[in-house]
Amino acid sequence: MHSALFLIEFGAIILGLGLLGRVAGRLKFSPIPLYLLAGLAFGEGGLLPLPASEEFVAIGAEIGVILLLLMLGLEYTASDLVSNLKTQYPAGLVDFTLNALPGALAALLMGWGPVAAVVLAGVTWISSSGVIAKVMGDLGRLGNRETPVILSVLVLEDLAMAVYLPIVTALLAGVGLAAGSATLAIALGVAGAVLFVALRYGRLISRFVSSDDPEKLLLVVLGLTLLVAGIAQQLQVSAAVGAFLVGIALSGEVAEGTHTLLSPLRDLFAAVFFVFFGLHTDPASIPPVLLPALALAVVTALTKIATGYWAARRAGVGVKGRWRAGGTLVARGEFSIVIAGLAVTAGIEPALGPLATAYVLLLVVIGPLTARYTEPVALWISRRRRPDEPVPSTPTAPSASSRPPEAVTDQDRAGHA
Numbered sequence: 001m002h003s004a005l006f007l008i009e010f011g012a013i014i015l016g017l018g019l020l021g022r023v024a025g026r027l028k029f030s031p032i033p034l035y036l037l038a039g040l041a042f043g044e045g046g047l048l049p050l051p052a053s054e055e056f057v058a059i060g061a062e063i064g065v066i067l068l069l070l071m072l073g074l075e076y077t078a079s080d081l082v083s084n085l086k087t088q089y090p091a092g093l094v095d096f097t098l099n100a101l102p103g104a105l106a107a108l109l110m111g112w113g114p115v116a117a118v119v120l121a122g123v124t125w126i127s128s129s130g131v132i133a134k135v136m137g138d139l140g141r142l143g144n145r146e147t148p149v150i151l152s153v154l155v156l157e158d159l160a161m162a163v164y165l166p167i168v169t170a171l172l173a174g175v176g177l178a179a180g181s182a183t184l185a186i187a188l189g190v191a192g193a194v195l196f197v198a199l200r201y202g203r204l205i206s207r208f209v210s211s212d213d214p215e216k217l218l219l220v221v222l223g224l225t226l227l228v229a230g231i232a233q234q235l236q237v238s239a240a241v242g243a244f245l246v247g248i249a250l251s252g253e254v255a256e257g258t259h260t261l262l263s264p265l266r267d268l269f270a271a272v273f274f275v276f277f278g279l280h281t282d283p284a285s286i287p288p289v290l291l292p293a294l295a296l297a298v299v300t301a302l303t304k305i306a307t308g309y310w311a312a313r314r315a316g317v318g319v320k321g322r323w324r325a326g327g328t329l330v331a332r333g334e335f336s337i338v339i340a341g342l343a344v345t346a347g348i349e350p351a352l353g354p355l356a357t358a359y360v361l362l363l364v365v366i367g368p369l370t371a372r373y374t375e376p377v378a379l380w381i382s383r384r385r386r387p388d389e390p391v392p393s394t395p396t397a398p399s400a401s402s403r404p405p406e407a408v409t410d411q412d413r414a415g416h417a
Contacts, residue, residue: 010056013042017271028138029368030131032333033361035271039278040286040357057276064273065338066229066243067266072129072158073247074255079199091149091311092156098303100125106296112349115171119343122164123356124300128333129154131364135328135371146321149312150328161335162241163188168339172346197249206254218261221250240338270334277337278357280344285354293358301366304329305374320375327374331367336360 016038024031103124107117132154136142166186197205209224211217225246232242250258308326317325340356343349 006056013057013272013275014268017275021271030128030134030331030333030364031271032128032131032274033364035274036278036337036357036361039275040281040283042279054279057272057279060269061273061276061341062239063226064266064269064271064276065240065341066225067262068270068273068334068338069161069240069244070225070247071259071262071266073244074250074259075247082199088152088156088311091153091307091314092160094310095153095157095307096125096160098307099300102296102299102303106292107352110292110351112352116343116349116352118171119168119339119348119352120355122168122339123332123336123359124296126157126161126332126335126339127154127304127329128331128335128364128367129158131331131333131367132328132371135331135368138368139372141324141328144321144324146308146312146315146317146325146328149315149317149325150308153307153311153329157335158244162244165241165339165342168342172342172348202249202251205249206252209250210254210257214257214261217254217257221246221254221258222262222265273341274334274337277341277344277353281353281357285351286358289351289355290358293355293362296355297359297362297366300332301330301363301370305370320379323375323378324371327370327372330363330370332360332363 017035020034020038021031024034100121103120103122104117106124107113107120112120132150136147136150141147209217209220211220225243228246229239229242233239247255305323305326308324308329309322312322312325336356337360340353344353
């Protein structure tokens with residue numbers, strides 16, 4: 001009886017996600033807010049609890065996070081990461097300062113304490129690579145001059161996750177300063193070792209993993225990823241970081257083949273992850289934090305626009321491209337939920353989960369709108385202030401970037417996660 005009930009519940013969840021994905025596709029926006037709303041509707045305090053499938057959904061959600069980070073790592077080569085670190089690190093520092101600090105200050109003002117401040121800083125800091133990639137593809141901006149700037153900011157944020165997640169994991173576990181420092185040292189050492197090995201021996205690793213049989217390739221890569229993620233979690237480094245590093249170590253045809261094979265699994269389990277987060281958030285807990293979430297969304301939308309504008313200006317992009325870059329970076333999504341999910345599991349602050357849910361729901365909807373309308377609105381305001389001055393134009397000729405447009409198109413699939 002329990003088995004039949006589990007199949008009914010889990011089948012209904014998967015079918016519902018598929019239908020919601022279709023609705024989002026027709027409306028041309030990310031399905032993430034619909035997945036979150038579905039979780040809210042059927043979780044704690046929702047319309048219909050799903051107790052029989054809860055444990056399996058929890059495991060599926062954890063696999064979803066691992067696959068999200070693995071696929072993200074597959075998008076980058078070690079040389080791409082090193083190049084971006086060398087040339088674009090000032091943009092990363094500005095991004096951190098403008099977007100992480102508002103979250104930290106908001107947590108402290110609400111009296112949540114320093115650990116919650118570090119967590120909320122991450123929630124407001126990291127943009128959604130998947131949503132942004134989808135938006136750029138939908139708007140036909142993959143060849144624009146500002147696109148390499150946007151990608152560089154996203155790459156630096158993804159790299160920062162390899163340092164940030166171990167810190168958060170150690171803080172949430174309540175370990176002392178010495179243990180936390182050891183955890184961070186291990187994480188940095190592993191990340192550095194993986195980058196070194198990937199640069200020097202990436203082809204050998206890929207050749208070892210490679211197989212002409214899709215079944216064998218899938219089993220080897222998935223097994224290796226789960227094994228490394230488990231070891232990383234045992235060392236309190238974070239399973240997500242372990243998966244990200246596995247993705248970086250693979251390159252060439254292996255990375256492309258793995259991306260093709262794992263994309264459907266990533267989409268399935270990532271959707272389950274967003275539903276799982278919603279299931280563990282009581283809808284009644286959202287209205288009390290809606291105003292703080294809205295205020296934080298407005299502030300950090302403006303700071304992301306400022307970040308993109310500054311980074312594009314530094315790269316020599318014209319005024320229109322600067323505004324487009326800023327507006328495109330506004331969306332938050334999968335990483336914000338991953339970070340908040342860690343805090344919810346640790347139980348450090350009951351209101352943090354609902355606040356993060358409301359915040360992501362707001363910005364995952366507002367983000368595509370700012371990407372489309374920030375430039376015309378900014379230029380309209382500029383004309384109103386200086387009606388006699390011509391507005392500079394920005395050529396949209398394709399430019400070379402450290403990542404080819406094909407990589408963005410691949411990552412576009414993450415928008416359906």
